[in-house]
Amino acid sequence: MVDAQVRGGGGAGVKCWFEATNASVETALKVKIAQDQIAGRYPNGMGLGFPDFILDISQNCYIYARILFNTTTLEIETGSDSITVLKSNDLQSNTASEQYILLATVETETDPARIVAINNVCSQPQPNPCALAWTT
Numbered sequence: 001m002v003d004a005q006v007r008g009g010g011g012a013g014v015k016c017w018f019e020a021t022n023a024s025v026e027t028a029l030k031v032k033i034a035q036d037q038i039a040g041r042y043p044n045g046m047g048l049g050f051p052d053f054i055l056d057i058s059q060n061c062y063i064y065a066r067i068l069f070n071t072t073t074l075e076i077e078t079g080s081d082s083i084t085v086l087k088s089n090d091l092q093s094n095t096a097s098e099q100y101i102l103l104a105t106v107e108t109e110t111d112p113a114r115i116v117a118i119n120n121v122c123s124q125p126q127p128n129p130c131a132l133a134w135t136t
Helices: none
Strands: 005-007 020-022 030-033 053-056 061-068 083-088 098-110 113-120
Touching: 020 098, 020 113, 030 098, 053 083
Parallel strands: 005 113
Antiparallel strands: 020 030, 030 053, 061 083, 061 098, 098 113
């Protein structure tokens, strides 16, 4: 079931970082995310020798890269889960320690269940501690 329209898919030699594509199997909605690096590191669950990175979805959603910062040093945390790719049914806002970078949006229909459009952002995700939601 790969009939979704994919927008922002690179094309004509333009690289689409973390390109999302339809990987659904019948009515099981799934999105495959191209594996790549952010700040020289693979997100958790990605890397050489890892299987395809697949997200299960159930409705319209947003695909984000989440970067966890140390709020004292303003460096990316060192743990394996400090850079992740995730789906969210809601818009995410940066917090005092987490930056959310939009990678794609996914539009679905329910009858029959299917992905109808994937809109890729395609720009290279850039971690930026200045984008955190600072409090006083």
